Amino acid sequence: MGRIKQVYKVTYPNGKIYVGMDLIGNCTYFGSPSPRVKALINADLADCRMDITVRKEILWESSTAADAEVRAKENELIVATGANDPRIGYNLVPRFTK
Numbered sequence: 001m002g003r004i005k006q007v008y009k010v011t012y013p014n015g016k017i018y019v020g021m022d023l024i025g026n027c028t029y030f031g032s033p034s035p036r037v038k039a040l041i042n043a044d045l046a047d048c049r050m051d052i053t054v055r056k057e058i059l060w061e062s063s064t065a066a067d068a069e070v071r072a073k074e075n076e077l078i079v080a081t082g083a084n085d086p087r088i089g090y091n092l093v094p095r096f097t098k
Helices: 035-044 067-081
Strands: 005-011 017-022 055-062
Touching (some): 005 067, 017 067, 055 067
Antiparallel strands (some): 005 017, 005 055
16 A cells, blocks of 8 residues: 555644644654744643643555645645634645635
């Protein structure tokens, strides 16, 4: 069986989300947000740093999609979930517009 490519949603204890992609399908991969996004997450979660539960949910997967298709699906799902709205999520791209 080939690699399973996925788009996932991570939900943090504060309810905010991050949508990312995994081109290998590794169940323990929780993304690699930019340093700016990591700083936002760490600041928001400082109060629960000693005991944290994070949920990863697969939103979409494919064993046949090209990498470009996975990237396009990631962007589509970032917008669809509102993950790029700073009130809802941590994704910075695509840029949120009201």
